[in-house]
Amino acid sequence: MDHLSTTHSCMEHLKSQNAKKSGIKKSGGKERPESSFVAFRAFLSSCDLFYIKHTCNFISRRVQKHSHLVHCHLDRTIGNNAWSDLFPRARSHYLIFEASDHRHIISTLDSKKKKSVRLFRYNRTLCDNLEITQLVKEIWNTSSACSVADKITRCRQAISTFSNEFYVNIRKLVQLKDSLDAALSASLPDDDSSLG
Structure with missing residues (x-):
C-alpha cells in the first residue's frame, strides 16, 4: 500500500x-x-x-x-x-x-x-386505473390542435400530478426509512419505540 x-x-x-x-x-x-x-x-x-x-x-x-x-x-x-x-x-x-x-x-x-433531468417513468400498474384512462382521453381529445409531442407532454404532466396527489406510499416509505436511520443512529437503543 x-x-x-x-x-x-x-x-x-x-x-x-x-x-x-x-x-x-x-x-x-x-x-x-x-x-x-x-x-x-x-x-x-x-x-x-x-x-x-x-x-x-x-x-x-x-x-x-x-x-x-x-x-x-x-x-x-x-x-x-x-x-x-x-x-x-x-x-x-x-x-x-x-x-x-x-x-x-x-x-x-x-x-x-x-441539475438532474427528471425522467418520466410510466407506472404500468396505472394501465388498469380508470381515472388515469379517463384523464388521458380528456387531455388527448381537448388538445386536438396540438402536435402529438405536445399531447404526450400534457398527458405526462397530468399523470405526474395525479400520482403526486394520490400515491403517497413512496413518501411514507421514505419517512419510515428516515425514522429507521434515526433510530439506528441513536446512542442508546430503544427497543420499545415504534417507527412510523
Missing part, C-alpha cells in the same frame, strides 16, 4: 478497526489505547495520505457488543496530494443505514451539484 499511494494517484476505502486515526470518533464499547493508533498515523504521514472531506452523518458502523451498543467512524475515504490536485472537489457522502450495520459511502470526484 505504501508503494501504491506514492506512485499512483489513488483513493482507498479503509474498512478495518486498525484504519482509525484515533478512538475519539467512537461511542460505546471498550476504549482502545492511544498507542494502538501510532502505526496507522505514521503510515498516513509517510504516504502523504489524508481523509477526504465528507457530508452527512459519518458514524458509519453500528454494532451490538455484548450488552452495549457501539457506534464508530469506521469507513473512510483517503487520498494523497497528487490525487487531491486532480480532484480538488472530491467528497465522501455517507448514506443512511439500510439492510446492514454499515452506512454505505459514495465518493464523488466533482462535488458540484448538477
Whole structure:
C-alpha cells in the first residue's frame, strides 16, 4: 500500500478497526489505547495520505457488543496530494443505514451539484386505473390542435400530478426509512419505540 499511494494517484476505502486515526470518533464499547493508533498515523504521514472531506452523518458502523451498543467512524475515504490536485472537489457522502450495520459511502470526484433531468417513468400498474384512462382521453381529445409531442407532454404532466396527489406510499416509505436511520443512529437503543 505504501508503494501504491506514492506512485499512483489513488483513493482507498479503509474498512478495518486498525484504519482509525484515533478512538475519539467512537461511542460505546471498550476504549482502545492511544498507542494502538501510532502505526496507522505514521503510515498516513509517510504516504502523504489524508481523509477526504465528507457530508452527512459519518458514524458509519453500528454494532451490538455484548450488552452495549457501539457506534464508530469506521469507513473512510483517503487520498494523497497528487490525487487531491486532480480532484480538488472530491467528497465522501455517507448514506443512511439500510439492510446492514454499515452506512454505505459514495465518493464523488466533482462535488458540484448538477441539475438532474427528471425522467418520466410510466407506472404500468396505472394501465388498469380508470381515472388515469379517463384523464388521458380528456387531455388527448381537448388538445386536438396540438402536435402529438405536445399531447404526450400534457398527458405526462397530468399523470405526474395525479400520482403526486394520490400515491403517497413512496413518501411514507421514505419517512419510515428516515425514522429507521434515526433510530439506528441513536446512542442508546430503544427497543420499545415504534417507527412510523
